[in-house]
Amino acid sequence: MDPIALFFDGLGVTPNMLSVAGFGGHILGAILLGLGYLRAAGLVVLLLAPLDAVDGSLARLRGEPSKFGAFVDSVIDRYSEMLLFAGFLVYFLRRFDQDMVLWVFAAAAGSVLVSYTRARGESLGFEMRRGVLTRFERYLIIIPSLILPLPKFGIILIAIFANFTAIQRFIHVRRQAQERDNF
Secondary structure: OHHHHHHHHHOOOOHHHHHHHHHHHHHHHHHHHHOOOHHHHHHHHHHHOOHHHHHHHHHHHOOOOOHHHHHHHHHHHHHHHHHHHHHHHHHHHHOOOHHHHHHHHHHHHHHHHHHHHHHHHHHOOOOOOOOOOOHHHHHHHHHHHHHOOOHHHHHHHHHHHHHHHHHHHHHHHHHHHHHHHHO
16 A cells, blocks of 8 residues: 555645545445445445555555544544445335345444454454454455445345354454463
């Protein structure tokens, strides 16, 4: 991400500008998705979601990293992802597809729990880098599922594997806790 961060730094772009642009892209993507413009939503997210990865690199490059900045970035990332799930909810509600509404709920819940289990585990001193479906991988599913368009397939995959990842992390913490207790 450093070469991209250098490019934006040369343009005078700040990390917060990138965060806001990425968040704005998610708002636009969610609106397009809810209206049924799946490919357009996928392209918007494809173009603007990577800005979320560059803002931290740009902050480090500019000598401006902070714990608060990292916190804000994480919160914006969660809101951005939930906006997309809201777009999926509207999309499926407009099509009276109740089964998929439940799958979207499961996908959103699993996604939040993946992040929560990591944050809570790390706050307690556990190593939390495990899991098959982190935010990056979820976007590797969401974007193609919109562009192709195969939204049902993408949501069902995320619902299954995000919850699987949260459970993996739960088990991983339990094992680490048992190892600590044995010493």
